[in-house]
Amino acid sequence: MSTRCGIILAGGEGRRLESFVRQWRGDDLPKQYVDFTGAGSLLEQTWRRAELLIPAQRLLTIVNRSHLSYREACRQLASRSAGNVVVQPENKETGPGLLLSLLHLHRRDPDAVAVILPSDHFVREEGLFMGHVDLACRVVEREPDSLVLLGMEPDGPEPDYGYILPGRRKKDGAGNCVRRILQFVEKPDRDAADALIRAGAMWNAFVMVVRVERLLTLMRWLAPVLSQAFDRVQRAIGTAREQETTEAVYRSLVPVNFSTNILQSTAAQRIARLLVLPVRGVGWSDWGSAVRLTANLERMGVMTWSDPLSTGAAGSRIPSIVT
Secondary structure, X not given: OOOEEEEEEOOOOOHHHHHHHHHHHOOOOOHHHOOOOOOOOHHHHHHHHHOOOOOHHHEEEEEEHHHHHOHHHHHHHOOOOOOOEEEXXXXXXXXXXXXXXXXXXXHHOOOOEEEEEEOOEEEOOHHXXXXXXXXXXXXXXXXXXXXXXXXXXXXXXXOOOEEEEEEEEOOOOOOOOOEEEEEEEXXXXXXXXXXXXXXOOEEEEEEEEEEHHHHHHHHHHHOHHHHHHHHHHHHHOOOOXXXXXXXXXXXXXXXXXXXXXXXXXXXXXXXXXXXEEEEOOOOEEXXXXXXXXXXXXXXXXXXXXXXXXXOOOOOOOOEEEOO
16 A cells, blocks of 8 residues: 655635634734634644544645744644644645645655545534545555546535536445546536536545556646746755755746646646545535625534724724633
């Protein structure tokens, strides 16, 4: 069995939730470091969830240098082992952050199976969720060229999510119901999202399992300019020039979104075995918008809302924590 490693994507700045977080705690702490529920920050919950399957010493977390200006972010990151926090100079979207993390994993074990997890998602049934991640790992361990994503069963048309349209149902050798991916659709309007759900589409949780070397190969094919720029970084990792080289490369980078520029191109060109593993019975939400976050917190009884303010931004409301 291949070594299992993990990458926690925590490089976002949480711009869409800035005003909400400012009302919540009085500062601009990026959302993944905020404790909204009393059970630890979204990042801390992601670490605990990942460690149900992967030892902490094999989990990398990618963050931005700007995050280190927040005392609370530093406190949380200090709980990680030395060398397991990868600091990128700035956020240039998910493509560079993921690629930088992959290169660090590749230096440790190029044959490792990587579990890639966003840091700003809420998961209610964590054991069941990570059980599905374990199944995805088994698929990749048997079929090393595969890339498996988790597809969440939708409970309604959500225009702000990405969707995975699966192909015909099939069972792999272990009886796991994985399905080929026909298409990715990013943030459709409500009518289009409703039509996708009727056609059997699932929400894209952006939780992936893939061999490190396999994903690096895909990125070389589909993002050659980005990959070539990072060749310098790969040679510098572990040397005295690592930080200087990484900073120089990032200064000239054009942002690359992994979902849009890599996954969608992979599906469209059919150059890889892309599979989706359906996940049912798990309460899951991407807490990327204030509307979605507040709806979840209200259902959980964590908070209530006062009446909308008569002045200030349209629709702004004052959170009231339930104690």
